[in-house]
Amino acid sequence: MDATTLPRLAVTAGEPAGVGPELVARLAASDCAADLVAITDKALLRRAASASGVVLDIVDDDGKRIASRPPGRIRVRHVPLAVAESPGHPDPRNARHVLDMLALAADGCLAGEFDGVVTGPVQKSSINDAGIPFSGHTEFFAERASAEVVMMLAGPRLRVTLATTHLPLSAVPSAVTPALLERTLRIVRTALASLFGIPQPRIAVLGLNPHAGEGGHMGHEEIDTIVPVLERLRAEGMELLGPLPADTAFVPAMRDRYDAVLAMYHDQALPVLKSEAFDSTVNVTLGLPFIRTSVDHGTALDRAGTGTANPASLFSATHLAMDLARQRRQS
Numbered sequence: 001m002d003a004t005t006l007p008r009l010a011v012t013a014g015e016p017a018g019v020g021p022e023l024v025a026r027l028a029a030s031d032c033a034a035d036l037v038a039i040t041d042k043a044l045l046r047r048a049a050s051a052s053g054v055v056l057d058i059v060d061d062d063g064k065r066i067a068s069r070p071p072g073r074i075r076v077r078h079v080p081l082a083v084a085e086s087p088g089h090p091d092p093r094n095a096r097h098v099l100d101m102l103a104l105a106a107d108g109c110l111a112g113e114f115d116g117v118v119t120g121p122v123q124k125s126s127i128n129d130a131g132i133p134f135s136g137h138t139e140f141f142a143e144r145a146s147a148e149v150v151m152m153l154a155g156p157r158l159r160v161t162l163a164t165t166h167l168p169l170s171a172v173p174s175a176v177t178p179a180l181l182e183r184t185l186r187i188v189r190t191a192l193a194s195l196f197g198i199p200q201p202r203i204a205v206l207g208l209n210p211h212a213g214e215g216g217h218m219g220h221e222e223i224d225t226i227v228p229v230l231e232r233l234r235a236e237g238m239e240l241l242g243p244l245p246a247d248t249a250f251v252p253a254m255r256d257r258y259d260a261v262l263a264m265y266h267d268q269a270l271p272v273l274k275s276e277a278f279d280s281t282v283n284v285t286l287g288l289p290f291i292r293t294s295v296d297h298g299t300a301l302d303r304a305g306t307g308t309a310n311p312a313s314l315f316s317a318t319h320l321a322m323d324l325a326r327q328r329r330q331s
């Protein structure tokens with residue numbers, strides 16, 4: 001990418017029976033100043049455009065960088081469906097199609113063909129129903145890039161990162177080890193500085209138990225595992241708050257005291273973000289050698305094919321990826 005060309009972003013359409021393809025069509029129809037390369041089945045994108053009431057000029061991607069993109073023009077890397085989609089009803093026979101899109105996008109980013117990838121939502125259960133172990137894009141891209149990563153959800157007023165991602169709740173306590181916490185906090189600190197321009201970030205770390213263990217009366221993970229890691233990293237100069245009780249860490253009086261939160265598990269913090277900024281929150285994978293942003297929502301099967309899905313989260317994810325790509329170009 002040079003100063004005269006647009007950020008070149010792979011956009012994966014996600015689950016073909018979900019709202020992803022419609023949202024990609026809406027994005028392509030917008031005046032977003034990015035070189036968007038949809039990774040999807042071409043006929044599926046045409047049907048999604050028609051369901052959303054937008055007209056697209058769909059062309060094959062020739063790999064060349066471009067300086068401008070008229071609204072409606074979208075380049076495509078064709079990844080064929082196994083079977084035609086039925087909106088609202090994922091078919092596990094299309095699981096390989098979904099994973100092929102992710103692999104193509106990741107490999108293209110690693111090869112420098114794309115400046116980043118923006119992902120539409122996938123139906124994880126449908127991939128699992130096909131007999132393929134899969135827990136999320138975050139883990140898929142980490143493995144593909146051989147990187148240690150952290151999931152962040154960034155909204156207009158709150159950034160939340162996760163120590164563990166897609167685990168059953170019963171597996172969380174034993175997964176929260178000193179090594180995991182230390183690695184995660186280092187990745188979060190580095191990313192807040194390099195991606196979000198906060199050179200000395202303040203990170204609030206949540207406890208695992210109610211009331212952060214209430215001094216050991218409601219669980220010991222804080223005393224045994226979390227506090228020693230925080231003390232060690234504070235001694236290195238990291239600004240860490242906590243461990244804080246999760247139920248009060250997000251109250252208005254606390255918000256000014258940190259730049260990001262580290263939660264111990266998925267549902268400890270994501271409901272806070274999704275309930276206050278569902279439309280504008282973006283999922284960002286920290287620690288990858290390439291930019292990856294995503295919608296915060298799922299496949300919305302109840303809306304698929306109706307053209308009523310809100311594209312705001314995909315727009316926000318794309319704009320963040322564009323900003324990060326430009327920033328990388330300048331650094």
Ligand SMILES: NC(=O)C1=CN([C@@H]2O[C@H](COP(=O)(O)OP(=O)(O)OC[C@H]3O[C@@H](n4cnc5c(N)ncnc54)[C@H](O)[C@@H]3O)[C@@H](O)[C@H]2O)C=CC1
Nearest residue numbers: 120121122123124125294296297298299300302303309310
């Ligand atoms: N980035 C990803 O790939 C993600 C995938 N998922 C997957 O999505 C599937 C469904 O998950 P759910 O928990 O049902 O969450 P969901 O986000 O698909 O749906 C929850 C509710 O929000 C509504 N909604 C979601 N996106 C919307 C949009 N753009 N505009 C208007 N309304 C919208 C839906 O209609 C539904 O009422 C699961 O397989 C889950 O694993 C969930 C989150 C992220």
Ligand SMILES: NCC(=O)COP(=O)(O)O
Nearest residue numbers: 136137138139270283294
């Ligand atoms: N709730 C966020 C989520 O599950 C998305 O995960 P991923 O597919 O981006 O790893």
